[in-house]
Amino acid sequence: MSSEFNLVSETRDNCLLVNTTGYINNVGGQKIIDEFYMHFGNGINNVILNLAKSNVVNSIGISFLIEIIEKLNQSNGKLIFTNLDPSIEKTFTIMGLFQFAKKADNQEEAFKLL
Amino acid sequence: MNVIEYNNIVERLSMQVSSFQEGFAILSGSNSLKEFSSNFCHILRGSLIISNVNIFFKTSDSSSWESFVIQDNKCLNYLPRLAARSGAGVEYLYDEDFGIIASFPSTGCFWGLIIGNKIDKSPLTELDKITFQMFLQLLDNAYQSITSHNKEKELNFALNHRVVQLNSLIDTGIEISRLHKTSSLLQLSLERAAVLTNASRAVLQIQSENKIISEIGFPEDSDIKKVFESSNRIETFVEFDGLKYLFTLSEKESRNGIAGFDPTDEILLAAFARQVLTAIENEHLHREALDKERMHQEIETAAAIQRRIIPQILPEIEGYDLAGINIPSLEIGGDYYDVRKLKDGRYLIIIADVAGKGVASGLLVNTLNASLNAYVENEFNLTEVAGKLNKIIYKASTPEKYITGFIAILDPPTGTIEYLNAGHNPVFYSSKEKLIKLDKGGFAFGMLDYGMPYQSAFINIEPGEKILFYTDGITEAMNENNEEYSDEKLESFFLGQNHDRAGTFIENLMADIKKHVADTPQSDDITTLCLIRTG
Numbered sequence: 320m321s322s323e324f325n326l327v328s329e330t331r332d333n334c335l336l337v338n339t340t341g342y343i344n345n346v347g348g349q350k351i352i353d354e355f356y357m358h359f360g361n362g363i364n365n366v367i368l369n370l371a372k373s374n375v376v377n378s379i380g381i382s383f384l385i386e387i388i389e390k391l392n393q394s395n396g397k398l399i400f401t402n403l404d405p406s407i408e409k410t411f412t413i414m415g416l417f418q419f420a421k422k423a424d425n426q427e428e429a430f431k432l433l
Numbered sequence: 434m435n436v437i438e439y440n441n442i443v444e445r446l447s448m449q450v451s452s453f454q455e456g457f458a459i460l461s462g463s464n465s466l467k468e469f470s471s472n473f474c475h476i477l478r479g480s481l482i483i484s485n486v487n488i489f490f491k492t493s494d495s496s497s498w499e500s501f502v503i504q505d506n507k508c509l510n511y512l513p514r515l516a517a518r519s520g521a522g523v524e525y526l527y528d529e530d531f532g533i534i535a536s537f538p539s540t541g542c543f544w545g546l547i548i549g550n551k552i553d554k555s556p557l558t559e560l561d562k563i564t565f566q567m568f569l570q571l572l573d574n575a576y577q578s579i580t581s582h583n584k585e586k587e588l589n590f591a592l593n594h595r596v597v598q599l600n601s602l603i604d605t606g607i608e609i610s611r612l613h614k615t616s617s618l619l620q621l622s623l624e625r626a627a628v629l630t631n632a633s634r635a636v637l638q639i640q641s642e643n644k645i646i647s648e649i650g651f652p653e654d655s656d657i658k659k660v661f662e663s664s665n666r667i668e669t670f671v672e673f674d675g676l677k678y679l680f681t682l683s684e685k686e687s688r689n690g691i692a693g694f695d696p697t698d699e700i701l702l703a704a705f706a707r708q709v710l711t712a713i714e715n716e717h718l719h720r721e722a723l724d725k726e727r728m729h730q731e732i733e734t735a736a737a738i739q740r741r742i743i744p745q746i747l748p749e750i751e752g753y754d755l756a757g758i759n760i761p762s763l764e765i766g767g768d769y770y771d772v773r774k775l776k777d778g779r780y781l782i783i784i785a786d787v788a789g790k791g792v793a794s795g796l797l798v799n800t801l802n803a804s805l806n807a808y809v810e811n812e813f814n815l816t817e818v819a820g821k822l823n824k825i826i827y828k829a830s831t832p833e834k835y836i837t838g839f840i841a842i843l844d845p846p847t848g849t850i851e852y853l854n855a856g857h858n859p860v861f862y863s864s865k866e867k868l869i870k871l872d873k874g875g876f877a878f879g880m881l882d883y884g885m886p887y888q889s890a891f892i893n894i895e896p897g898e899k900i901l902f903y904t905d906g907i908t909e910a911m912n913e914n915n916e917e918y919s920d921e922k923l924e925s926f927f928l929g930q931n932h933d934r935a936g937t938f939i940e941n942l943m944a945d946i947k948k949h950v951a952d953t954p955q956s957d958d959i960t961t962l963c964l965i966r967t968g
Contacts (some may be wrong), residue, residue, distance in 0.1 A: 323652050342652050344633060345686040377628045378594045379686045385590075393464065406604070413600060414593045 324373075328354050334365040334433060336426065340372040347373070348383030355387050364396030367429045371402035381414055388419045397421060399429040442560050449564060452480060453571055460575030461582070466490065469579065470501035477568050481561055482552050483532070489515065489545035494538075498545050505530070508547040515545045523566070525557065532557055533565065539573045540580045598629045598697075602704055609712045618712050620649055623680065626705040627651045630667075630698040632682035633691075636660045640677040659683070667694045669703045671710040674717065680706050732792060736765045739795045742802050747772050750780055750845050752896075756935035757962040758943065760906075766958035767794030767836070768904045769801060773809045780845065781809060784902040784962055785838035786857065788877075793834060800829045801836055801878070815842055819853050819875065819887035826879030835880040839871070839902055843894075848966055850900075853889045856880065858908065858920075861901040861927050862892060868928055871900075899938070899965040901927055906957035910946050913953045918946055935963040 324347035325340045335358045337351060355366060366387060370376075376384075388398050398420040400411065411417060423429035456476040463469035474486040485504035489512075491497060498515060507530050514534055518524070521537035533548035548565075551557065557565075605625045609618035619637055627635035635651040650657045660666065666683040680702055685694045743759045757770055767787025774780055785801060787794040804825050808818045819840065826836055837857040841850050854860065856877030859870035873890040894900065903923070910918040926945055932938050939961060946959070 323654055342628075344631070345688070345690075346633075375624060375628050377631045377686065378590070378597070379631050379688060382590070382688055389464070406601075409600065409604075410597050413597050414590070 324350060326350055326354060330358060330363060333362055334367060334430075335359075335363045336367050336369070338369045338372070341375075343370075343373050343376040343380035343384075345379045348380040352383045352387060355390075359390060359394075364391060364394045365433050366391065366396070366398045367401060367423075367426060368398065369401045369426060370404070370407060374404040374407060376407055376410065378414075381410070381416070384416065384420075385414075388416065392419055397433060399423055399432055401425050401429050438559075442563065445560055449480070449567075452476075453567065456480075456568075456571055457575050457578075460571070461578040463575075463579065467501055469576065473568075473572055473575075474502050474504065476571075477548070477565075480564060480568065481548075481557075484549035484552050486549070487547040489547075491543045491545070492541065494543065505549055507531075508549075511547050515547060518545075523562075523569075525562070527556065535565075535569060537569060537573065540577045542576075544572060544576075598701060601625055601629055602701070602708075605705065606708045606711075609708060610715065615713060615716060616649075618716075619678070619709060620651075622705045622709045622712075623649055623651050626680060626702050627682055630682055630694065630701055631686045631692075632694075632698075633684035633686055634660045634663075635680070635682045638677075638679045638681070640679060641675060646676075665691055665693065667699050667702060669699070669706045671706045673710055673713050678706065678709060678713075732765055735792055735795050736761065739765055739798060742771075742798065743769060744771055748774055748780070750843070752845055752966060752968045753843075754933065754935040754965045754967050755782075755962070756939050758939050758960070760943075760955065760959040762790070762906075762955050762957055765792055765795040766790050766906075767798055768906065768958035768960035769798045770902065770960055770962050771802070771805065772962075773805070775809055775813045775842070776811070777813070778845075779813075780843045781805075781813065782841040782843060782902065782962065782964065783838060784857070784860075784904065784960065785836050785878075786904040786906075786958075786960070787836045788834055790957070793831070797826060797830055797834060797836060797879070800825060801838075813842065815840060815851050815853055815889045816887045819855060819878070819889075823855070823876070823878045823880075823887070824882060827882040830879045836878040838878055839874075841900070841902075843964070848894045850892050850894055851889050852892065853887055855887065858903060858905055860903075861924065862894070863899050863927065864892075864895075865898075866928070868924055894964070894966045896966050896968055897933070899935070899963060901938075902962040902964075904958065904960040906955075906959040907942075907946060907961055909957060910950050910959065911953055911956065912950050916949075918949050922949070933965060933967055935965045938963045938965070 323341050324343065326337055328335060328337045335355065337354060339347065339351065341347060391398050400420060400422045402425060403422055408422065421432050423432055459472050459476065460469055463472055470488040474488065477486050486502065487504055487508040488502040489498035490501050491499060498512060511531060511534060515536060518536050523533060523535040526532055526534060530549065531547055532550045536543060536545045605622060609621055623635050623637045634655050636657050637649045638645050639647040648657060660681055660683040663683040665685060666681055668679060668681040670677055670679040682702060685692050685698065740761060747755050747757055755772065759768055759770065767790060770784040772780060772782050787797045801822065804822055838855045839852065839857040839860050841852040843850050852871055854872050854874035859872040862869040862871055873888060875885065875887040908918055908920050908923055926942060930938050930941060942961065
């Protein structure tokens with residue numbers, strides 16, 4: 320079962336690395352996008368989002384992720400999801416997120432896609 | 434306007450067409466209303482060569498103007514004039530600071546513009562006015578385009594979300610059907626129902642007679658009380674086996690905060706609840722099937738143990754030929770026979786049949802066998818032993834259970850047989866080609882415990898004579914027309930066979946019974962013993 324949301328982040332070069340824990344809903348999505356906007360425009364135009372500890376995302380959470388994808392696409396940046404739970408990967412596929420974002424097995428693989 | 438001036442305007446407007454197209458592309462590509470307004474300012478200032486463009490926006494006719502772009506703060510002094518306007522229209526001011534005030538409705542909103550004078554302070558020409566009108570149209574069209582595009586995106590998102598909901602409903606049904614732990618399938622279903630309806634929290638309560646016996650929350654560390662305190666919630670329940678499974682979702686999320694649950698959410702929640710009910714029913718049936726299988730295996734084991742009680746090899750008695758057979762039915766039967774040599778050199782021959790079949794019958798046969806084991810080690814008095822067996826079986830059995838039995842004590846050298854029939858089928862004895870039915874004795878063992886003594890009787894078996902012990906599985910063996918093999922047929926067969934080998938007699942008897950029943954399944958144990966005096 321999923322728990323309340325938390326995230327930790329770090330920056331590496333022009334990339335923001337975000338590791339989330341728990342339910343990505345309105346609250347979780349808002350925290351992710353707040354973290355994104357804190358760095359976006361300050362030399363950060365790539366995001367790697369590690370969802371290893373988030374196996375539940377609702378559509379409101381997805382709408383925040385789409386907003387990040389749109390912003391990054393405007394600045395030729397990339398969003399890469401890593402460590403996706405199969406059910407989330409399926410949901411993202413249906414929602415069309417992988418038309419504009421990428422996925423990788425882990426952080427190392429994600430860096431190769433940048 | 435003369436023809437020359439008109440042609441001049443048309444020619445210059447034609448030249449503006451490409452800039453309108455570029456302007457439309459820029460405006461409709463804007464990512465926000467502020468960006469859209471800002472872009473429009475640049476386009477308009479560049480086209481009309483004017484000092485400033487100030488843009489206001491409101492969502493309804495009655496609401497206040499909200500400033501989007503302010504390039505000259507003095508425009509705020511003109512806001513009352515803008516506010517006083519109703520409907521669409523353009524007002525040319527010709528004053529010192531501003532040249533135009535305009536307002537017009539667009540898709541779901543109103544735009545207000547306060548436009549500065551031309552940079553060279555020259556008055557607006559007719560061409561400028563026409564161009565301005567066309568730019569207002571451009572603003573409206575581009576805004577409609579953005580609105581339509583956003584609506585299209587929202588529609589796509591909503592449609593994709595519906596596909597996700599359907600897909601998840603199917604997947605969840607498959608996943609929970611694989612889970613054999615009720616708690617896991619309940620957690621999974623609750624989580625999926627919450628996620629697909631965008632509920633902030635969810636609770637599943639399991640109730641028995643209105644008492645809560647278990648609660649699951651989602652997210653797992655959320656405050657369950659908040660769910661029931663919320664006025665924004667939906668719930669449904671299913672019931673099975675005396676338990677009520679109450680699903681409650683609260684606080685449907687939207688990007689703008691909390692929204693109301695819609696009928697689709699209620700349908701989805703009910704669908705998840707039904708899946709849970711089906712899974713619980715299936716799990717219940719699965720457990721029942723496992724229990725049955727385990728019980729079946731235990732019964733088979735018990736039947737195998739019971740079969741080992743019946744001797745595989747009978748003792749050889751000098752001057753006699755003895756053979757026996759026991760063909761058990763599929764269930765645990767209650768047939769039993771044994772032949773034991775007593776301490777005084779005589780032989781005990783017993784055949785018995787417990788009323789009914791099943792585990793209880795098997796246990797009684799074991800009790801009978803264990804008791805006999807004890808008695809054959811000591812001096813054996815048939816009537817006394819029969820009395821003791823009756824008490825033991827009576828104590829060990831339920832009222833409807835008892836054992837019919839026939840016990841014979843053979844003294845081989847003399848051929849004397851003391852026998853006792855405890856409610857069993859009469860044993861057949863052929864004496865000088867006549868059939869004598871040995872039926873003296875008493876009640877079946879365990880039927881009554883009145884202390885009435887058993888009585889034994891004596892016969893003397895001569896060379897060439899035989900005795901047939903059997904259980905009712907032989908006489909009651911049915912064919913496909915539900916016709917029994919019958920006592921008469923057995924008597925006739927008994928008298929018609931003249932063999933000196935007991936084994937041959939039994940083989941022939943089995944063949945005759947098989948001929949009668951053909952392919953009809955055996956419903957009871959078939960047990961028989963044959964004793965022939967050979968010398």
